[in-house]
Structures are given as structure tokens and as C-alpha cells.
Amino acid sequence: MTDLLTRDRSGDALKIPPHSLLSEQSVLGGLLVSPGSWHEVAGILHSDDFYRKDHRLIYAAMAAKMLAGDPVDMVTLAEELDRVGKLDDAGGHDYLAALCENVPSAANVAYYAKIIRDKATARRLIDAGYDAAGMAFNPEGHSIDEIIAIHQQKIDSLSERWTKRSSTWMDLVSEGLATLEEAENICKAGGHQGMQFGLPRFDDAIVGIYGPRLVFVCGRPSLGKTALVQQMAMHNAAKGMKCGICSLEMSQGELALRSFANRFSIDFGQLVRGDEDARKEVDRQLEAHQMAHYNIFVDTDTFSLDGIVAQISKWKRDHDIDFAVVDHIGLVEAQGFNTRNDQLGGVSRTLKKLCKSLDMPIIAVCQLSRALEKESRRPRMSDLRDSGNLEQDADGIFAVHSADEDDRKKKDVELGILKWRLGHKGWKQGFVFNGQYQRFEDPVNINY
The missing domain is CATH 3.40.50.300 (P-loop containing nucleotide triphosphate hydrolases)
Known part of the structure; x- marks a missing residue:
């Protein structure tokens, strides 16, 4: 994903890809103010879901500290970014401080995270659409069925990124019978x-x-x-x-x-x-x-x-x-x-x-x-x-x-x-x- 403007379908006008700058800032600021909210967003977001590069760097550094079990605040986050040589690219100390000061509410980070996720998914959908259009204009030896299959797989992967396979009721019954059999064997x-x-x-x-x-x-x-x-x-x-x-x-x-x-x-x-x-x-x-x-x-x-x-x-x-x-x-x-x-x-x-x-x-x-x-x-x-x-x-x-x-x-x-x-x-x-x-x-x- 890039931060560049994208062209609309006519190719004439330039359009800004879907994103929510305020939501991204609110999530990052909310996590700095309330690190305990990390597990509300960890299962929703990846660093590459953020539209801005500096936000991707900040979130990735937060994730590294959280997964290591280290405390996360302005000081430790700045140290982590500096350690990997990305502090200036992430906006420096001043931008980290601004994120903390301007967060509307740390209580809503999960809601903001879903907005970021949806915007990122929309951007990926747009990219997939442009790729499909490009291949349709220039098949380069691919049949139309092959082009459809390739891009159907890309579309499917967008939903699979955030949803696990659902189970039928028969799956549930089968799992229950297996569990019952295991319990019976242990009991015997x-x-x-x-x-x-x-x-x-x-x-x-x-x-x-x-x-x-x-x-x-x-x-x-x-x-x-x-x-x-x-x-x-x-x-x-x-x-x-x-x-x-x-x-x-x-x-x-x-x-x-x-x-x-x-x-x-x-x-x-x-x-x-x-x-x-x-x-x-x-x-x-x-x-x-x-x-x-x-x-x-x-x-x-x-x-x-x-x-x-x-x-x-x-x-x-x-x-x-x-x-x-x-x-x-x-x-x-x-x-x-x-x-x-x-x-x-x-x-x-x-x-x-x-x-x-x-x-x-x-x-x-x-x-x-x-x-x-x-x-x-x-x-x-x-x-x-x-x-x-x-x-x-x-x-x-x-x-x-x-x-x-x-x-x-x-x-x-x-x-x-x-x-x-x-x-x-x-x-x-x-x-x-x-x-x-x-x-x-x-x-x-x-x-x-």
C-alpha cells in the first residue's frame, strides 16, 4: 500500500484513497494513554492497515514492545523507534506528544480500530479492482476465466484476512461427539x-x-x-x-x-x-x-x-x-x-x-x-x-x-x-x- 493519490475509473481525476486520519491518531494516542487497551485492537489491526507511513511505524513499534511484555509510553516508544532508526520518520518526540494530548477518548479505541481496518480493506479492494482492470485491458496470454479466478482469489483473501471459517451445525455435532468419546475413554x-x-x-x-x-x-x-x-x-x-x-x-x-x-x-x-x-x-x-x-x-x-x-x-x-x-x-x-x-x-x-x-x-x-x-x-x-x-x-x-x-x-x-x-x-x-x-x-x- 502507498500513500499516493489514485486515479478514478476514467483515469482523468485524482482521488484520495479511503482513510481516516483522525481514527488512526485516536488509536495511537489511545494506546499511549491507556496501554491496557492493546488487546482490544491487537486482533483487529496490523501495522500495514494504517494509511500514513509514520502511523505504521508507530504502531509496529508499539506491537514490538507489547509482545515483548515491556511497558509502553511516550518515553519507551520513542526509545524503540530510535533503536530501529525510525524516530524521525515517525514524527519525533513532538508528534508522539501531540498524539497523547489530542486523543478524544481512550475508551473507544476498538471502534476507531474497526474504522481503520475497514478503510484499509477498501483500499485493498480498490487496488484489486485496478489490477483486474489492468489485466482485462492487457491479458498477456491469460484467458478471461483465468483473470476472473485470479482476482476472485484476491477478493476472497480480503474477507479471510479478518474472518475465520464458520462452522455448520453438523461440524458442531461432530466436534461434540468427538469430545464425548474422548471424555468417555478418560472416564473408563x-x-x-x-x-x-x-x-x-x-x-x-x-x-x-x-x-x-x-x-x-x-x-x-x-x-x-x-x-x-x-x-x-x-x-x-x-x-x-x-x-x-x-x-x-x-x-x-x-x-x-x-x-x-x-x-x-x-x-x-x-x-x-x-x-x-x-x-x-x-x-x-x-x-x-x-x-x-x-x-x-x-x-x-x-x-x-x-x-x-x-x-x-x-x-x-x-x-x-x-x-x-x-x-x-x-x-x-x-x-x-x-x-x-x-x-x-x-x-x-x-x-x-x-x-x-x-x-x-x-x-x-x-x-x-x-x-x-x-x-x-x-x-x-x-x-x-x-x-x-x-x-x-x-x-x-x-x-x-x-x-x-x-x-x-x-x-x-x-x-x-x-x-x-x-x-x-x-x-x-x-x-x-x-x-x-x-x-x-x-x-x-x-x-x-
């Missing part, structure tokens, strides 16, 4: 689909987590939510599954110590204190245990929503992970929201879309409201702290609850299924959170 083998928590009575209730499911694991502080999802990750990794963990609360070192305590039954307190005997036991266990080779990928440095999405997407692309964990969403940084409620709603919507685009589960840890402590009762969905759209977006909400108020090493806990699109709701009792080993245990049917 005594297992579950997808991933489990490694707590048999709870796993029997949820029958595994698979497909594009967004699941929240919630509870009050100090009830072992992180321990539960980390134990779940290791349980599934031991079966050969691959997992990515975005941990916003703990360092790699602390996560490692918790995993040693959980898998090797070594006192967590001794590990934290650097006990010599505990260290020797870790060394001995690692030599005989396969844990060091688990396919678990960990990021403890990324806090932005865009960065988390980029990291999980990269794990899926590079390692084909089976599921991801985000711990916890209350610490995720997302810009462009007026209230805490709106922010968490934006985080949950983005993670829900990510589940669908990657076709895999995401397990997200979240807090429950402090008001719950005063009422001495089991949690409800409405107790999700600053819930936003969490209840609506979630395919499953699992809760950890304990009536024990003291900070004992072992606590009797209940695991609740507050919401589950694939099964029944309810509470499962008789579990234990063993703080000494950072482990959830099912004394009725031990399998951890």
Missing part, C-alpha cells in the same frame, strides 16, 4: 479430563479443568491459596503437563522453598531459616526426584496486564503450555480505569479473552472481602473483593475456607465450588492445610 480409564488439583474428592467433583476456562481460586489471607495453586501446578507437571505461573506476590526463591517443602515433606520454617539439615535433605531429594525437570515456567517480575498477557501468550507459542496461573489478580497493574472495581473487571475480561484465544485454562487467585471475617460463615460469590465482572467472566470459582482462627501449622479447611459451568456447586469438607509443608492434604484419600 478412571481419570479426569484436563488438569486436576491432586485432591481426589475435590477432583471427582469438578471432573477436571480443560478448554478455555477461566477459574478463580479465592480465600482470605493465610489460607494457602498460593500453596494450593502451586501444588496443583506441580501435580499436573508430574503427569507431563506444561504450566506457566505469573507470580506477582512471591519471589522465585520463596516459590522454590515452598515447592521443596511440599514435595519433599521438609519443614518450611527450617528452609526459610537456612537449616543445614534441611538443605542437605533438599540436595538428596533433588538427586532422586524429577521435580527439577518439571515443565513449569515462572515469571515473578511482570506486573502489568499487558505484560502478563504477552508472557502467557509467549509460553503458549514457545512451549505449548497446557494451562497458566496468575497469582494474584489484585496485584495486576492495569491502566485506564476509574475505579478499582472497573480495573478488576478489565483484568478478568482480558484473561477470559486470553483463555479463548489460546484455548486453555487460566487459574487466577483472588482475595475475598474482609467483611467475611466478621460474619463467621462460608464465602459466597458476592464476597469476591472488588468483584467487578469476576462473577460474570468466571467459568469456575473455587473457595478455600477455614473456621480455625488461630495460625496453627495444620488447619482443617473446606473447599467450595461456588460456581462451575461443568458441574455441581457445593462444599467438600475434611481437607487439611499443612502449613509446615505448604501442602493441602486429603486424609480420606491421600494422593499428593
